Amino acid sequence: MSFSFTLHHTDAxxxxxxxxxxxxxxxxQLPTFMPVGTQAAVKGLTAEQVRSTGAQMILGxxxxxxxxxxxxxxxELGGLHRFMGWDGPILTDSGGFQLFSLAQNTKVTEDxxxxxxxxxxxxLTLSPERAIEIQEALGxxxxxxLDHVIALPASAETIRDACDRTIRWAARCRQAGRRxxxxxxxxxxxxxxxxxxxxxxxxxxxxxxxxxxxxGLSVGEKPEEMYAVLDVVCPxxxxxxxxxxxxxxxxxxxxQAIHRGIDMFDCVMPTRNGRNALAFTDEGPLRLRNQIxxxxxxxxxxxxPCLACRHSRAYLRHLFLADEMLGPILLTHHNLTYYQRxxxxxxxxxxxxxxxxxxxxxxxxxxxxxxx
Amino acid sequence: MSFSFTLHHTDAxxxxxxxxxxxxxxxxQLPTFMPVGTQAAVKGLTAEQVRSTGAQMILGxxxxxxxxxxxxxxxELGGLHRFMGWDGPILTDSGGFQLFSLAQNTKVTEDxxxxxxxxxxxxLTLSPERAIEIQEALGxxxxxxLDHVIALPASAETIRDACDRTIRWAARCRQAGRRxxxxxxxxxxxxxxxxxxxxxxxxxxxxxxxxxxxxGLSVGEKPEEMYAVLDVVCPxxxxxxxxxxxxxxxxxxxxQAIHRGIDMFDCVMPTRNGRNALAFTDEGPLRLRNQIxxxxxxxxxxxxPCLACRHSRAYLRHLFLADEMLGPILLTHHNLTYYQRxxxxxxxxxxxxxxxxxxxxxxxxxxxxxxx
Numbered sequence: 001m002s003f004s005f006t007l008h009h010t011d012a013x014x015x016x017x018x019x020x021x022x023x024x025x026x027x028x029q030l031p032t033f034m035p036v037g038t039q040a041a042v043k044g045l046t047a048e049q050v051r052s053t054g055a056q057m058i059l060g061x062x063x064x065x066x067x068x069x070x071x072x073x074x075x076e077l078g079g080l081h082r083f084m085g086w087d088g089p090i091l092t093d094s095g096g097f098q099l100f101s102l103a104q105n106t107k108v109t110e111d112x113x114x115x116x117x118x119x120x121x122x123x124l125t126l127s128p129e130r131a132i133e134i135q136e137a138l139g140x141x142x143x144x145x146l147d148h149v150i151a152l153p154a155s156a157e158t159i160r161d162a163c164d165r166t167i168r169w170a171a172r173c174r175q176a177g178r179r180x181x182x183x184x185x186x187x188x189x190x191x192x193x194x195x196x197x198x199x200x201x202x203x204x205x206x207x208x209x210x211x212x213x214x215x216g217l218s219v220g221e222k223p224e225e226m227y228a229v230l231d232v233v234c235p236x237x238x239x240x241x242x243x244x245x246x247x248x249x250x251x252x253x254x255x256q257a258i259h260r261g262i263d264m265f266d267c268v269m270p271t272r273n274g275r276n277a278l279a280f281t282d283e284g285p286l287r288l289r290n291q292i293x294x295x296x297x298x299x300x301x302x303x304x305p306c307l308a309c310r311h312s313r314a315y316l317r318h319l320f321l322a323d324e325m326l327g328p329i330l331l332t333h334h335n336l337t338y339y340q341r342x343x344x345x346x347x348x349x350x351x352x353x354x355x356x357x358x359x360x361x362x363x364x365x366x367x368x369x370x371x372x
Numbered sequence: 373m374s375f376s377f378t379l380h381h382t383d384a385x386x387x388x389x390x391x392x393x394x395x396x397x398x399x400x401q402l403p404t405f406m407p408v409g410t411q412a413a414v415k416g417l418t419a420e421q422v423r424s425t426g427a428q429m430i431l432g433x434x435x436x437x438x439x440x441x442x443x444x445x446x447x448e449l450g451g452l453h454r455f456m457g458w459d460g461p462i463l464t465d466s467g468g469f470q471l472f473s474l475a476q477n478t479k480v481t482e483d484x485x486x487x488x489x490x491x492x493x494x495x496l497t498l499s500p501e502r503a504i505e506i507q508e509a510l511g512x513x514x515x516x517x518l519d520h521v522i523a524l525p526a527s528a529e530t531i532r533d534a535c536d537r538t539i540r541w542a543a544r545c546r547q548a549g550r551r552x553x554x555x556x557x558x559x560x561x562x563x564x565x566x567x568x569x570x571x572x573x574x575x576x577x578x579x580x581x582x583x584x585x586x587x588g589l590s591v592g593e594k595p596e597e598m599y600a601v602l603d604v605v606c607p608x609x610x611x612x613x614x615x616x617x618x619x620x621x622x623x624x625x626x627x628q629a630i631h632r633g634i635d636m637f638d639c640v641m642p643t644r645n646g647r648n649a650l651a652f653t654d655e656g657p658l659r660l661r662n663q664i665x666x667x668x669x670x671x672x673x674x675x676x677p678c679l680a681c682r683h684s685r686a687y688l689r690h691l692f693l694a695d696e697m698l699g700p701i702l703l704t705h706h707n708l709t710y711y712q713r714x715x716x717x718x719x720x721x722x723x724x725x726x727x728x729x730x731x732x733x734x735x736x737x738x739x740x741x742x743x744x
């Protein structure tokens with residue numbers, strides 16, 4: 001079999017898990033963070049530079065790639081791995097989130113979502129079957145099922161309806177799948193309603209997907225509300241499958257979720273913030289445009305192996321003030337390296353049954369008053 | 373002595389020269405092309421990536437760096453090499469060209485140029501002594517003298533006046549220099565007037581600078597007019613010093629100038645065009661946004677060792693259409709690599725006395741009808 005999940009160890013004092021997810025393009029050590037390469041590129045970095053951050057698996061996006069350049073072109077050019085020059089595992093999001101966040105006038109029926117392209121206003125249809133067809137053309141290692149994402153807060157009825165549909169659509173995706181070298185992950189919806197989440201998780205578990213995601217979070221709710229969902233949903237998810245929290249989040253969110261049993265993450269936070277001159281560090285974020293860095297010869301973090309930390313904070317500040325592309329590039333590399341250091345630290349800590357200490361130490365550093 | 377120039381060979385059938393220029397930060401094999409790092413960064417590339425194009429020496433700019441971040445900050449942070457993480461030789465332009473092209477309301481008197489900053493409108497003064505003071509603070513290997521650049525066409529009187537002033541300012545720069553680890557290059561002006569150019573070259577030669585530049589070209593004149601200037605000025609320049617043609621040019625310009633005895637070049641053409649989706653090749657320029665590349669799985673050039681040529685033209689086109697930073701980054705790397713391949717090919721050809729054949733073969737390729 002092309003895919004396997006091996007749970008090596010669960011931390012003695014938390015639900016944190018140390019595991020390996022094997023794919024046709026290599027093994028992924030979990031917990032892991034997947035950099036976002038929405039349009040077949042992690043913004044600002046070459047594939048080689050992405051690899052040098054420590055990233056093992058990256059994300060592409062079905063909605064974006066189907067609109068531009070079109071999945072047929074990607075398939076003709078040898079699939080997404082070859083197209084973008086990334087030979088490691090790739091997960092593609094299904095487009096469910098973009099139907100909710102980016103497309104215009106999206107109408108969801110039982111059959112499919114109909115929407116207007118955010119690029120040229122074309123009227124398009126995305127059904128569960130079509131979402132899988134696109135992802136099979138892209139040839140990602142992991143395809144996400146098409147889910148029905150809704151805005152929160154929402155009525156119990158709306159949440160229930162979207163949740164039911166997500167389960168039915170997941171079954172249709174499973175039916176539609178043809179490639180044996182692509183694993184489908186189902187997506188658990190249910191808003192902030194604990195019972196709905198648990199019910200959705202159990203329904204999907206019966207369909208025996210190779211992996212499970214928690215979706216529909218990080219859409220404006222408070223962190224504590226998200227953690228409360230994870231408290232109830234993780235125990236309802238299969239133990240012997242990877243667990244992926246979609247679109248999350250801050251460094252704190254990562255450790256809070258790993259603590260509760262999540263294995264995989266993706267988020268634009270390190271890349272988007274890097275482009276905006278914000279660097280993540282063990283002592284909280286640094287805003288590199290600030291005057292305080294004008295003559296500071298220290299790197300962002302001593303000992304960080306990234307490309308930015310070969311330079312002074314003063315140089316990085318100069319690049320941003322001078323509007324040089326190299327500023328965003330270097331801070332993207334720093335932030336992705338930082339996120340990889342968080343998850344690799346978590347992996348080591350779990351193996352040694354000291355995840356709780358690691359968690360506390362990191363949280364204490366991040367909660368210091370910001371100096372810039 | 374920190375600097376030396378060794379002329380290894382002059383081509384048997386042209387004036388093309390193969391030489392080495394030694395600096396405190398290493399040797400430069402000539403002819404060479406210097407990528408432009410105006411604001412202490414080659415736009416879009418890390419120092420390591422610039423090095424990987426084959427570049428040996430890069431350019432910084434006095435005018436820009438004095439305005440932002442200020443030369444004092446660069447000096448405090450260990451000088452320009454350390455500031456930008458480039459340990460090879462650096463040449464800094466004096467600001468003469470920017471006073472003409474970028475600054476507002478520039479007034480030139482015998483003492484100095486007074487101008488308004490293009491960034492914040494501050495009234496500033498740049499004298500020959502100040503231009504050297506800034507460059508000594510930056511700590512570049514080669515400092516350019518401050519020259520008086522004028523728009524062409526101009527009256528004989530205007531050209532003569534600017535040329536005289538450039539010579540007097542060169543002498544003042546030489547007087548002002550203190551660092552023994554920085555070599556000053558004088559700049560020959562004189563518009564398109566052959567006699568003025570030769571006279572200026574001879575006057576400056578008497579001041580015995582470690583290197584000489586031809587300035588005030590590539591400002592809107594026809595290529596043939598520029599080549600005609602080089603025909604007369606190169607023989608009037610010292611044989612035992614490096615010869616630098618400032619701000620030039622196209623691939624054709626490089627070989628035309630090497631043919632006439634020029635050793636060094638800088639130009640924004642490969643970087644600026646790369647950011648705008650134009651790739652230089654042996655068969656002329658490719659415009660990567662064009663529809664023709666939509667499904668083209670070939671690299672820009674087979675055998676090119678750059679980062680872009682690991683990808684298909686279709687992928688590069690996608691990056692530009694999707695407005696991904698990686699498109700400009702990759703094409704910048706390609707074009708700089710291409711320019712280095714032109715000059716390294718020229719070096720090999722000169723050594724083998726077959727520069728004329730190299731010249732003809734390249735020119736023939738570049739003159740083919742463009743396919744895109």
